[in-house]
Amino acid sequence: MKRYAIIAVIALVLLWGWLRAFAWFDPVRFCRIHIDVELLEGDRAPIREAIALVRREDPLAYQALCRWVDRIQEERQCDAGDPQADPRLRGQPVFTPGAVDAALLRAREAPGCYVRGSRIIVLRRAPEGGGSPALVRERADALKRLAGYSQAFWSGGPR
Amino acid sequence: MTQRRLVVMGVVGAVVAVVALRYFVWLDLGGRCVIGLRPSLVGYDNTTIKRALATLQRGSPEDYRKVCAHVAWINPNPSCGGFGGGCFWHSEGNRGRASVDISTEHGLIWTIAILVHETSHAVQYHEGRPPKFDLEHECYGEDDRILRALVQFE
Numbered sequence: 387m388k389r390y391a392i393i394a395v396i397a398l399v400l401l402w403g404w405l406r407a408f409a410w411f412d413p414v415r416f417c418r419i420h421i422d423v424e425l426l427e428g429d430r431a432p433i434r435e436a437i438a439l440v441r442r443e444d445p446l447a448y449q450a451l452c453r454w455v456d457r458i459q460e461e462r463q464c465d466a467g468d469p470q471a472d473p474r475l476r477g478q479p480v481f482t483p484g485a486v487d488a489a490l491l492r493a494r495e496a497p498g499c500y501v502r503g504s505r506i507i508v509l510r511r512a513p514e515g516g517g518s519p520a521l522v523r524e525r526a527d528a529l530k531r532l533a534g535y536s537q538a539f540w541s542g543g544p545r
Numbered sequence: 546m547t548q549r550r551l552v553v554m555g556v557v558g559a560v561v562a563v564v565a566l567r568y569f570v571w572l573d574l575g576g577r578c579v580i581g582l583r584p585s586l587v588g589y590d591n592t593t594i595k596r597a598l599a600t601l602q603r604g605s606p607e608d609y610r611k612v613c614a615h616v617a618w619i620n621p622n623p624s625c626g627g628f629g630g631g632c633f634w635h636s637e638g639n640r641g642r643a644s645v646d647i648s649t650e651h652g653l654i655w656t657i658a659i660l661v662h663e664t665s666h667a668v669q670y671h672e673g674r675p676p677k678f679d680l681e682h683e684c685y686g687e688d689d690r691i692l693r694a695l696v697q698f699e
Contacts, residue, residue, distance in 0.1 A: 506600070
């Protein structure tokens with residue numbers, strides 16, 4: 387009997403670790419959101435801090451985040467268009483602000499974006515030494531807004 | 546064959562089937578869409594391709610149907626497009642549903658864009674457009690369109 391209890395405890399610890407290692411895990415609210423970051427350089431901690439901030443200050447937004455978002459990915463930027471669609475810009479590594487659609491530049495500077503048709507939020511990769519309170523605040527605000535976009539998509543609200 | 550050996554073989558077979566379904570096949574029975582995913586050699590696993598397909602399925606059903614109709618295999622390894630790019634080869638082997646190369650290096654958003662871009666080349670090829678036709682311009686327009694439609698940032 388004692389042996390089974392030990393095995394059960396070890397299994398629970400492993401399960402807990404597996405659920406938490408690559409995700410935000412909040413068993414009390416039945417909330418698990420997978421967090422994807424760059425394999426070598428990425429850091430999940432600032433993203434977890436941003437989610438914790440949302441939970442503290444806006445329970446409704448946190449509820450929406452848990453229900454309508456299942457994955458948060460860090461990517462280099464949000465691309466809301468392909469500048470190479472313009473033949474003059476094809477093959478250019480750097481774009482001058484006047485030459486490219488302003489919306490594309492705003493998207494690249496945005497802290498994050500929602501990809502319609504998914505439950506995925508993309509956050510722009512943190513700059514070197516990221517994790518400052520300002521970044522956490524910016525990301526928390528972005529998460530609230532983007533979770534709302536996901537909710538609107540999946541619940542058939544205004545798009 | 547002993548009963549124990551049968552059980553072991555059954556378990557191994559089940560594990561192989563689960564791994565194959567999870568990583569090497571996109572299976573959408575409702576949409577009558579089956580696409581094979583080649584193994585990735587660069588560590589970016591095939592689930593990014595699957596997420597891109599799932600996103601298109603819900604976010605842009607028309608583009609999803611085009612992928613299903615014109616693409617049979619997706620190779621997620623870097624090829625002529627390098628890291629972060631894609632390729633479609635004009636070859637006899639691609640006369641039917643084609644094989645396209647799609648790098649997943651830059652994450653979900655660009656994977657979706659490249660998938661739509663290379664599918665556009667497959668459509669061009671299947672429609673019999675001449676090889677010297679300005680093929681790229683149309684396909685850059687297609688990936689630009691899908692990014693504008695799906696990526697919501699403000």
